[in-house]
Amino acid sequence: MRPFLLERYLSKHEFSARLIACASDPDTLRLNDVLALDPEATNQFMAMTLGYTETKGALALREAIAGLYQGITADDVLVHVGAQEPIYAFMRATLAPGDHVICISPTYQSLTLVAENIGAEVARWEAREEADWQPDVADLERLVKPNTKLLVLNTPQNPTGGLLTGDRFAAAMDFAASRGIRVLGDEVYRGLEHAGPRLPSVVELSDRAVSLGAMAKVYGLAGLRIGWAVTRDRALLEQLEIVKDYLSICAPGPSVFLATVALRHADLLRARTLSTVRKNVEIVDRFIGQHARHLAWRRPLAGTTALMRLTSVPSATAFCEELVTRTGVLLAPGPLFGASDSHVRVGLGRASLPEALTVLGDWLER
Numbered sequence: 001m002r003p004f005l006l007e008r009y010l011s012k013h014e015f016s017a018r019l020i021a022c023a024s025d026p027d028t029l030r031l032n033d034v035l036a037l038d039p040e041a042t043n044q045f046m047a048m049t050l051g052y053t054e055t056k057g058a059l060a061l062r063e064a065i066a067g068l069y070q071g072i073t074a075d076d077v078l079v080h081v082g083a084q085e086p087i088y089a090f091m092r093a094t095l096a097p098g099d100h101v102i103c104i105s106p107t108y109q110s111l112t113l114v115a116e117n118i119g120a121e122v123a124r125w126e127a128r129e130e131a132d133w134q135p136d137v138a139d140l141e142r143l144v145k146p147n148t149k150l151l152v153l154n155t156p157q158n159p160t161g162g163l164l165t166g167d168r169f170a171a172a173m174d175f176a177a178s179r180g181i182r183v184l185g186d187e188v189y190r191g192l193e194h195a196g197p198r199l200p201s202v203v204e205l206s207d208r209a210v211s212l213g214a215m216a217k218v219y220g221l222a223g224l225r226i227g228w229a230v231t232r233d234r235a236l237l238e239q240l241e242i243v244k245d246y247l248s249i250c251a252p253g254p255s256v257f258l259a260t261v262a263l264r265h266a267d268l269l270r271a272r273t274l275s276t277v278r279k280n281v282e283i284v285d286r287f288i289g290q291h292a293r294h295l296a297w298r299r300p301l302a303g304t305t306a307l308m309r310l311t312s313v314p315s316a317t318a319f320c321e322e323l324v325t326r327t328g329v330l331l332a333p334g335p336l337f338g339a340s341d342s343h344v345r346v347g348l349g350r351a352s353l354p355e356a357l358t359v360l361g362d363w364l365e366r
């Protein structure tokens, strides 16, 4: 298997760097914060038994997840451990060596690498910085092949903070439908639109499409490791369950309980994350203005991340390595996402970002 470079990078630095300025997960809630959402929750949590849980996911959790979508029921939901697990399960269940996949780029690396590790060929549908990180719909016609099985969308997009326009999203869905290509929508940032409209989920437009979601980004509960796959294609859902039996089997009971409580207050938690992101977008925008000799960006529209372009250094990878070693501030270089080595990812969901930017600003000016 080719290594998942972002995770290797984070594994090296995430728990030793002093200031994490590239995180895609926002500030997380405490256990107490989640339990305080519901007056019954603490007693129920303390009394719960710690056995295996249902492979599909407890009905109450699947109902709460289904409530995030239009026209979806609990039977269309398969709970997983994180959103990483269903990326793997989905690709393992649907792809074979020699298949062709089109995937929006740059993006979370496992969306391309899992397919490549299986032996599929992946063509990148490039989001263009000069077009505010919109890809060109005409490129889909250029990339498609007779054996294209899958179109992978990730909107809101990690790392760019881009959000497909409604027209482009509809055109991409039409393109896939007219050729019988299945769509995987990695929608783990859906709901975090801070400067644009919320698009429908892919599963609201296609009964063969699959949507991935998670507790990590929108709800600030990455450590619960709860994610999900949603599709109206029941045969596919069964295939995912078969793969899942070889992975986690079932999600941990305490996480299932806490995720259920949290999703009953989904709007509140989403608003909390959005409030930090909105403040940080303004702060980064001012920061970039103050350091315009070194930095540029396209303001993000959604999600918890954005790309900044380094205009005065030859390699973002080398820059990030030196920055973390000398100052303790962690940024993530573009190549970890299939972006250029002039870009770095900045994380917008943490209240500590301004402190990290102060250190980064001093470093840049020196």
Ligand SMILES: Cc1ncc(COP(=O)(O)O)c(C=O)c1O
Pocket (backbone or CB within 6 Å): 024, 081, 082, 083, 084, 085, 108, 154, 158, 186, 188, 214, 215, 216, 222, 225, 226, 227
């Ligand atoms: C686009 C995307 N998909 C999936 C994941 C994995 O999410 P989880 O932490 O729930 O496994 C991430 C995490 O960064 C992501 O950015």
